[in-house]
Amino acid sequence: MPGREEFASMGPALRVPGLRLEGKDAVGRSIEYHRPSSLADACELLRQFGDTAIPLAGGTDVVVDLRRGAKAPKHLVSLAGLHGLREISLGGGMLRIGALVTPAQLQSSEEVLSSRPELLDAVGVFGTPQVRNRATVGGNLCTAASCADLTPILLALDARVGLATPEGPRGIPLVDLFGDHRATLLRPGHLVSEVMIPAKGPGEGAAYEAFGLRATNSITVAGAAAYLLLEEGQCIGARLALGAVAPTAFLVKAATEVLVGTEGGDAELEEVGRLAAVEAAPISDIRGSEVHRRELVERLAVRAFQAARRRAQ
Ligand SMILES: Cc1cc2nc3c(=O)[nH]c(=O)nc-3n(C[C@H](O)[C@H](O)[C@H](O)COP(=O)(O)OP(=O)(O)OC[C@H]3O[C@@H](n4cnc5c(N)ncnc54)[C@H](O)[C@@H]3O)c2cc1C
Structure with a gap:
């Protein structure tokens, strides 16, 4: 089997390099650690082990889940040997960001x-320097947390x-x-x-605004990311994505409907903010009530669109 290492059989003192994860989960069951060196081998291992295995990227979510017993896989398939996934490239009008x-x-x-x-708006509120050096883009998306900052x-x-x-390889819209x-x-x-992102063209602007209980290293309570495409003062494209205010991050339908064909003035942006607060489905929890989150959505959506408009102009 490619890249297989039996951590558990080598004793609990052995650790996953850099993660200080012992070869047992929170309730003492053994976990086998695999480190394939090709994507094909990684996929094959994951297919073979089915739902008893999980991929391990930076581990900043996985290790927390293992420690508190929220996940109990028999196999961890580390992606650390897949060096090709650490690259960023730009060509043919497309920015490509490797999952690692x-x-x-x-x-x-x-x-x-x-x-x-505009991606750096989300990086700016992301964890601590240690987390920013360890976490991965692929892990942030695949953790599928509604509050993940890169998703909106x-x-x-x-x-x-x-x-x-x-x-074999294929591509899907992120929303799917x-x-x-x-x-x-x-x-x-x-x-x-x-992850593949169309490179910025003329008249385009985007921005992410997030609210947390601290300026950084705190779980986002509500987040809004806006995109505008302007041509001769008219808005010909608009998208708004919200995070932390529904089971998953999602695109707000009303944003495109209200803004396209207008000048994208403050009155229209405020209308979008109001509709976004209605489309959101937030919960109340320790970080904020449902009502507070709806108010945040309204304000953050307007601020994100205003910043996107400045950048587009
Ligand atoms: C102190 C601290 C602060 C944090 N702050 C923030 C923050 O400000 N904003 C934020 O968004 N998050 C934050 N996080 C959460 C976490 O760091 C991010 O979600 C991170 O991007 C996860 O990436 P990872 O590589 O560590 O994922 P991992 O923990 O390795 O994996 C996460 C999930 O994705 C799966 N996975 C990973 N890579 C792939 C892949 N390529 N294909 C398929 N599945 C995959 C794993 O199996 C797992 O289910 C924080 C975490 C900690 C511990």
Whole structure:
């Protein structure tokens, strides 16, 4: 079997490099650690083990889940040996970000700065320097948390994801990746290999605004990402994605309907904000009430569109 290492059989003191994860889960069951060196082998291992295996990228979600017993896989399939997934490239009008690229890498990438600097709005509120150096873009999407900060801006930018599957590679719109709360629609053996985002063109602007209980390293209470395409003062394209206010991040239908064909003035933006607050389906929890989250959506949507408009102009 490719890249297989039996951590449990080598004793509980052995650790996954860099993660300090012992070879047992929270209730003492053994976990086998696999480190394939090709995407094909990784997909094959995941297909073979089915729902007893999970992929491991940066581990900033997986390890927390293992420690608190929220996940109990028999196999961890590490993606660390898949070096091709750490690359960022720009060509043919498309920015391609490998699934293992970290937020810190996005921050220092010339390709991101020149073609999609709006992504850095989400990186700016993302965790701590340690988390930004460890977490991955693919992991952020596949954790399918509604509060994941990269998802709304990528949805607003109409991103697609490249999938590696036992049947070969294919691409899907990012919006089709998500099932329900914390669940992707990926089948066993399927991995996200990259994210593809159209490079910024003339008249385009996007922005992400998030509210958390601290400026950074706090779970987003509500987030809004806006995209505008302006031509001769008219809005000919608009998208708004919301995070943390429904079971998954989602695109607000009303944004396109209200804004396209207008000048995208403040009155229209405020109308979109109001409709977005209605379309949202937030919960009340320790970080904020449903009512507070709806108010946040209204304000954050307007602010994100105003910033997107400035950038588009
Ligand atoms: C202290 C702390 C602060 C944090 N702050 C933030 C924050 O501000 N904003 C934010 O959005 N998140 C934050 N997070 C959550 C986490 O860091 C991110 O969701 C991160 O991007 C997950 O990436 P990872 O590589 O660590 O994923 P992992 O933990 O390795 O994996 C997450 C999930 O995705 C699956 N997976 C990973 N890669 C793939 C792939 N390529 N294909 C298919 N499935 C895959 C795994 O099986 C797992 O289910 C924080 C976490 C911690 C511990």
